[in-house]
Amino acid sequence: MSQHDGSQHERFEEELGAVLRRTGDGFAAGDRRELVAGGLQRGRRRLLRRRLAVTGGVLALAAVGVGGVYGGSLLSAGDAANASVAAPPKPLTNTTPASSTTPKAGLGEKGDHVPQIPVKDIAAVLKKNTPQGTWAFDSLDGNGQSVAGVFDDGHGKAAVTVGLYRAGAVEAGEDQVDCPDKVAVPYDSCTEQNLPNGSRLMILQGYEYPDKREETKNWRAVLLTKDGFLVDASEYNAAAEKGSPVTRENPPFSPAQLKTLVTSRDWRPLLVKLPRYTEPAVDPGTSGLPPEPSGPAMQATLRSLLPKGLKVVDKNQDSGYAHMVVDDGKGKSLVGVNVQPDMSDVADELFGSGDVTTLPDGRRVKLTQQPGEKGGAGVVWWSVDTITPEGFRVVVSAFNSGAQHEAATRPEPALTMAQLKAIALSLKWQNVPMR
Incomplete structure (x- = not known):
């Protein structure tokens, strides 16, 4: 960095x-x-x-x-x-x-x-x-x-x-x-x-x-x-x-x-003295914001793409994001995914440095392995960031702890970088319904 x-x-x-x-x-x-x-x-x-x-x-x-x-x-x-x-x-x-x-x-x-x-x-x-x-x-x-x-x-x-x-x-x-x-x-x-x-x-x-x-x-x-x-x-x-x-x-x-x-x-x-809330005027140029991927659908998609042998011990989701805490018997590991349509305008910033490759279909892939940043002792953060030429971005991350602010439960995340890459590049994400 x-x-x-x-x-x-x-x-x-x-x-x-x-x-x-x-x-x-x-x-x-x-x-x-x-x-x-x-x-x-x-x-x-x-x-x-x-x-x-x-x-x-x-x-x-x-x-x-x-x-x-x-x-x-x-x-x-x-x-x-x-x-x-x-x-x-x-x-x-x-x-x-x-x-x-x-x-x-x-x-x-x-x-x-x-x-x-x-x-x-x-x-x-x-x-x-x-x-x-x-x-x-x-x-x-x-x-x-x-x-x-x-x-x-x-x-x-x-x-x-x-x-x-x-x-x-x-x-x-x-x-x-x-x-x-x-x-x-x-x-x-x-x-x-x-x-x-x-x-x-x-x-x-x-x-x-x-x-x-x-x-x-x-x-x-x-x-x-x-x-x-x-x-x-x-x-x-x-x-x-x-x-x-x-x-x-x-x-x-x-x-x-x-x-x-x-x-x-x-x-x-x-x-009762508080003023009534007035919706700010919407700029016509920004009123057509794309919808976000459905959280429940993202969670279901993530579950379907996880390798076998992982027990899901916790999960949650929001629009455009889903996470699961998994355990393969060797300790908890947090796995999360973000899906963001229409990110072309920041693609060069996101993929302008680091371990980046371009696939034959034009998708860019960035691999990152770094220490965690939320205070958990010994936590490492592995991620695979991908984006299509049209700006459809999928990011998958895994940690060697069940929460980023808690101490590591294992030496490495439960998923390898190759497995994270396979999840991020799955075409299933492009079929997740929007909301």
Whole structure:
């Protein structure tokens, strides 16, 4: 990897981390089709996948493709915003307190949809619905839709954030009623619950960093109301989400207390002040984005192409992506595949270096064997990347671990490079139905 490619990859790793931290964002109850326009969702998803394809390859794509959500403010006109695996969506605001660093995706260009919720009112509801302790907020001036503070109950300071959103202002994909896939995002516990009033609640007890390189825990509760409002609360066992030492074993509020917080009726008068989400105008030149391959069909195709003798112990999929954790009796091995139509415009970037050959039919094939990049000790990452002259791309990867952030379970992946190449070059991928 060149120095330029390396720095580009490092910058995007930060953005990818933000994507992973958004895997719990934007849960929708019941029929999510009423909450988000599918065309915009596919456009953002495709744009993000294209950017990841150029900078991070299949590893990055795999991370996004597993039960993920990209947040309505994550992508603006051709760029990704910085976010934090369990941080709340970035707020929309016209003030500059600590709770107001925000992209403005989903707003009108003139900023006429800025939420008119006094930040001090959000803080007041937060304090009213949590146990006794002292609070410190950087600023409670102005309006916004979230607040961040430090809570101290005498057992160690803890960062706490709460955000209020309309579900239409964040991506709401079909898989977002599920807890994150542990292959991509490790956690200790995650529960989902449909409440009697029609709301849906998720409580996640996880970590700030997927590879647990620091001991910072992130416990989070997300409530989606029947009429499409989100209440998103996160807490940490440190005084800041990042860059602060751990102050206590666990965050201060129990899962039951988090539930009490996000389900409080006190949020209702504030939620109704949120502006209605307006679908941004679609550029006629980008409205004809190609559909993506069906996740279930991709998973079935991958299973049919795996060598005999491999036991599937875990699996998941999303549009354009599928993975399986297999075991041949010698240890778990993660195997994933991405299928991306219409990638001609980035083909030269993807196949301009490395071990690349061109087949008689014009397909280009790139073989890569390198160390893993998600913190798992001893993990290696083998991949075969292919593209047709028409831009139909198939990437197959395998690891010598059941998850990229976990230690190696075996010396090499369960599939050889020759087997990965055979899977990637199979013509079955071109027959996978689109959605």
